[in-house]
Amino acid sequence: xxxxxxxxxxxxxxxxxxxxxxxxxxxxxxxxxxxxxxxxxxxxxxxxxxxxxxxxxxxxxxxxxxxx
Numbered sequence: 001x002x003x004x005x006x007x008x009x010x011x012x013x014x015x016x017x018x019x020x021x022x023x024x025x026x027x028x029x030x031x032x033x034x035x036x037x038x039x040x041x042x043x044x045x046x047x048x049x050x051x052x053x054x055x056x057x058x059x060x061x062x063x064x065x066x067x068x
Contacts, residue, residue: 010042010055013063017044017055026052 009015016022017035023029024044042055049059 007045007058007062008055009053009062010044012046012058013065014046014048014061015053015065016047017042017054022068030064033045034046 010017021048022045043052044055045051046048046053046059048061
């Protein structure tokens with residue numbers, strides 16, 4: 001599902017996009033390639049649903065991340 005950019009998973013507090021943390025959370029990922037790979041794009045891990053999702057996805061549990 002394509003999200004409105006304002007409520008996309010990549011902007012959610014529950015979304016983990018950091019490559020190093022993704023490799024720790026998904027140990028088998030490094031055998032396929034790396035979380036640093038360009039093909040991953042904006043994908044990441046939703047800590048609410050415990051799923052690997054596209055950063056452009058969204059759900060009802062969206063919670064805006066703190067401003068940097």
